[in-house]
Amino acid sequence: ETGVTQTPRHLVMGMTNKKSLKCEQHLGHNAMYWYKQSAKKPLELMFVYSLEERVENNSVPSRFSPECPNSSHLFLHLHTLQPEDSALYLCASSHQLVNSDEQYFGPGTRLTVT
Amino acid sequence: AQSVAQPEDQVNVAEGNPLTVKCTYSVSGNPYLFWYVQYPNRGLQFLLKYITGDNLVKGSYGFEAEFNKSQTSFHLKKPSALVSDSALYFCAVWGGSYIPTFGRGTSLIVHP
Secondary structure, three states: OOEEEEOOOOOOOOOOOOEEEEEEOOOOOOOOEEEEOOOOOOEEEEEEEEEEEEEEEOOOOOOEEEEEOOOOEEEEEEEOOOOOEEEEEEEEEEEOOOOOOOEEEEEEEEEEOO | OOOEEEEEEEEEOOOOOOEEOOOOEEEOOOOEEEEEEEOOOEEEEEEEEOOOOOOEOOOOOEEEEEOOOOOOEEEEEEEEOHHHEEEEEEEEEEOOOOOOOOOOOEEEEEEO
């Protein structure tokens, strides 16, 4: 395992539900990321945090709301989702927010919106 | 702006044969290039990176990649493929921004 855990691994939710995805990294990293992975499409970067401050919001709809209470934890709060939001949501971390640092990914949460 | 192209959706190779997974990039300034692998039901796993120095980079599981500045390419290679190498491979580039850009991924299938 990479030291990045995500819960739940699978989630089915209706369009009116509210749920949260959780990510925890045990690597002592300072940067954390949320990605959306859909079949046959490039990985989409959603949010970037460095030292618990958001540094990038990549034009993500407001129905996705991130939270980073400390450098080890990252949440993605979901509400009023659409079926096209069904995807694999990946959390990642890196030592620093620099372009020479590789990222460590969690196993992902497979989200299905019905 | 930066971009990555992985021109092949799928690469098929016989076990024991050499494999190549292609990646080309476009970036302002010096490129920082990465390869990741994703096995089924898993997150991406770092394989190797090019930052500076020797154009041939060696990584995990016997993989290597060659940085070619003139062709703006960073192809992933392995001299002898294993069935267990079958997975989805992603190339990524970071330029001067905080944002990495990933390719669409290439599915590698190694036949016994």
